[in-house]
Amino acid sequence: MPKIKDIPKIDRPRERFLQKGADALSKSDLLAILLGSGIKGKNVRQLSENIIKKFGKKFLNITVTDLLEISGIGPAKALQIVSAISLVKRFYADEKTNEKIIKNSQDVLSLTYDLRDKKKEHLVCLYLNARNSLLKKEIISVGLLDKALLHPREIFYPATELNSASLILIHNHPSGDSSPSEKDNQIVEKIVQAGEIMGIPVIDFIIVSENNHYSFYEKLKKQKDGFDYVADGIQGTLFAMFEAEKPAYEITAEKIKENYFYIPQVKENHIQLHNRRYIGNKHKLIEWIFSIINKECRGNSFADIFAGSGVVSAVATKHFGKVLLNDFLHSNYAIYRAFFGNEAWDKNKIDSIIKRYNNIYGDDLEDNYFSKNFGGKFFSKNSAKIIGFIRENIEENKNNLTEREYYMLIAALLYTADKIANTVGHFDAYFKKEFVNDSFFMKPIDPIDAQGISIFQEDTNVLAKKIKADVVYIDPPYNSRQYSRFYHVLETLTKWDKPKLYGVALKPEPENMSDYCRNNAKDKFAELIRDIDAQYLVVSYNNTYDSKSNSSRNKITLHEIENILQKKGTTKVFEKNYRHFNAGNTNFNNHKEYLFVTKTKHE
Ligand SMILES: C[S@@+](CC[C@H](N)C(=O)[O-])C[C@H]1O[C@@H](n2cnc3c(N)ncnc32)[C@H](O)[C@@H]1O
Known part of the structure; x- marks a missing residue:
């Protein structure tokens, strides 16, 4: 563990402050100056990084008791920090009384x-x-x-x-x-x-x-x-x-009022469902989508059959009495069970387990399956050791956890791994450069408060024959990029069957390969639409079809979608300008997001 004296002088916070001023320092560097020294096994920078990460925006409301929970912080250091904050607040309050009111x-x-x-x-x-x-x-x-x-x-x-x-x-x-x-x-x-x-x-x-x-x-x-x-x-x-949405041809100049704000859970220092990188997730389009659904569709049940990150379902729980989520990835299934499950769980138990996990240091650990494979590649050696150790520990402890608690710990670990992975957001490749983020810090998840949820992990075309809902939301992949390959590290971490891994990106044997990413995608889509029993079908689509990159090119065209849906009922189309995920090879300017709403000819 490097001590502060091992760091070259110019990189030390005090020296940098004196040479370049306060603005050149990060928050944790400033805190490091205030703390002065670290403890055995943790230098002052690591100590201050832990504090900044743990409290984030809540830092200004930190109490002495909060700080005493951190290993390495005793009463003297805690008082030092809280007094500094109180002092700044006092001056700030004095300043505020000098506020400038504009009367004329x-x-x-x-x-x-x-x-x-x-x-x-x-x-x-x-x-x-x-x-x-x-x-x-x-x-x-x-x-x-x-x-x-x-x-x-x-x-x-x-x-x-x-x-x-x-x-x-x-x-x-x-x-x-x-x-x-x-x-x-x-x-x-x-x-x-x-x-x-x-x-x-x-x-x-x-x-x-x-x-x-x-x-x-x-x-x-x-x-x-x-x-x-x-x-x-x-x-x-x-x-x-303002580049706001332009409803396409069916709804003329009418404006779709986007007033169904997704009010995400607000618990600080917790992981929220949308706090992960997931290709094609609809988080930023959610208000647009639900403004349309609420205007066009009626009913009490909603099925999100290619649920991905689950953000669409999270909002659906605010508008529908029953919500069904499905995705064939193991990691997504674990995340749904954690966030949407209705089984019992003990908050104190989860918090104290996570607190223990946050006091594990990579230096103290042996190599494990995860670090041997992914250490120094997708993650730093240190972080990979911690992730592998924790995953093993969750499995060993399974009998002492309820199913919900088991999935809650796995989900928290998946989100943490995503946050510190040395990637652009998926696991097809990793950066060769130095590890930007080598600080493992796990937070508990903040579950969605909702009833009437059912969770599935099936191939959508198989599931479609068995379910029924008033509104079915359909957001399949449209190009050749397989989600199970993109998120293979999260899949391996969730399943924990320690498979043999292949190639530079260390992928397991293929599993859950989607037909929607293959040339027969159109037929699969037609079969799905034919089989599904719903009053309304809501289909998301983005027009990457003309893309120069092969993997980004859509397997189904806009017109094919439209033709298939027209057979099922009356179809309206909405469009919105939107910037998409771009790994670098494709020009996605002017690409649009479409939403088809089909009122089915219900027998
Ligand atoms: C475009 S993403 C959905 C994004 C989602 N709407 C969101 O907001 O995060 C498509 C999802 O479908 C899943 N998927 C693809 N083919 C599938 C199949 N045949 N059966 C079940 N899930 C499938 C993928 O794992 C992926 O998560």
């Missing part, structure tokens, strides 16, 4: 006085909270103000980030004349409309010159009463401007 244009002008004698045109934005207190002053652009060049995103993106309730824009005219030009009028109109749609009103737009200013305030106030008129046509152009 004079307040704005005093905050932007420097703009009057600028030689170039500037556009500055003041972001305000609900009490009109200034959250941030930001320069949006410098140079000639041009409607065509200024995108509302530049103004509203920081507003959404800051959770701003309203904003004020200030623009200078170096010419000395503060009266608005035609371009100014056009820009004000465009931004104000965008603000209305975003729900972040533009309170004022002020033009300043050396001795004068012009405020749009009165004009905007009058306009506000008339804002209900925001007509379809205008909405259309504004939404195009």
Whole structure:
């Protein structure tokens, strides 16, 4: 274990602070300075990394008792940290009482006085909270103000980030004349409309010159009463401007309101279902998908038959009384049993097991199946030893765990392994470079609170003949990339039958190879749709068919999907611009995500 004195001087936190300043240091480096020294077997950097990782965003609310739980932290060090935090909070609170409330244009002008004698045109934005207190002053652009060049995103993106309730824009005219030009009028109109749609009103737009200013305030106030008129046509152009979804041909200019926010579980220091890298997962499209499902479909049961990461099912539990999840991967099945299961489990037991696991150090361990195969490749040697040791320990302890607890520990280990893997997110290859993340730290999972869940691990076409649901969501793979090969390390870790591994990427014998990744995909899809008993079929599709890369090219075309679905019932299509996973060889610009909704001819 390297001691801090073994680290070259320039890499030591104190030396770096003195030479380059506080900004050059990470949070854990700063904490290391505060702690001063480590303990036997753990240098001060590892100790501070453990603390930062364990408490994350909760760091500022840390208590002495919390800190005493960490091995290596005694009362003196705990007090040191908590006192430093309290001190900063006090100063911060004093600072807050000096907050700047904007009551009128004079307040704005005093905050932007420097703009009057600028030689170039500037556009500055003041972001305000609900009490009109200034959250941030930001320069949006410098140079000639041009409607065509200024995108509302530049103004509203920081507003959404800051959770701003309203904003004020200030623009200078170096010419000395503060009266608005035609371009100014056009820009004000465009931004104000965008603000209305975003729900972040533009309170004022002020033009300043050396001795004068012009405020749009009165004009905007009058306009506000008339804002209900925001007509379809205008909405259309504004939404195009924001690259929002364009419903395709069936639903004309109607906007699909994305108001079914997925409220993920909020327990801090826990793993949430969506905290993993999974190709094709729909986490970022979830509001769009459910806005459509809730508008187009009726019923009480939902089946997610290619469930993947499970994020679609998680949201379905908020809208449907019964939810079925299916995927043929072992790792996905374990994750569903952990997050969605309804069997009993003991929180204190899981927490204390995980706490013990986090105090294991690779240096103290012998090599094991996992480290011999994957150490120094997909994971650092150290992390691989810990992962293999823990997996073995879960198996040995199986009799002392309920099934739910067993899967909860495996799921926590799978997510942790994914987080520190030296990969782009799947296990087809690993980086040759140094290990970016060599710090194993396991958190418990935060299960989904829902009833009426059934979990399957079957080939979808076989399962389809046996089940029935009001809404069936279908999201198969569409290209030749086999999920079981991509996630083979997680499969091996879950099954733990220690198979012989082959090739550079150390894959086991093939298992769960999907027909949807083969040339007969279209026939398999047609068979599935024919067999499925549902009121509504909801099918996700993305148009990678024209891709230059062979493995990214779709095995089924958009039209083939459409034709197959038309036979089953009335079909509508929705589309959305979306950026997809790209391993580097493929140009995915302009690729779209489609959602087909078929109301079946139900006998
Ligand atoms: C595109 S992903 C689904 C992504 C998922 N909707 C999400 O949000 O994470 C397709 C999934 O189908 C599974 N799969 C592929 N062929 C299958 C088959 N024949 N039977 C069961 N599952 C299959 C894969 O393991 C993969 O997890």
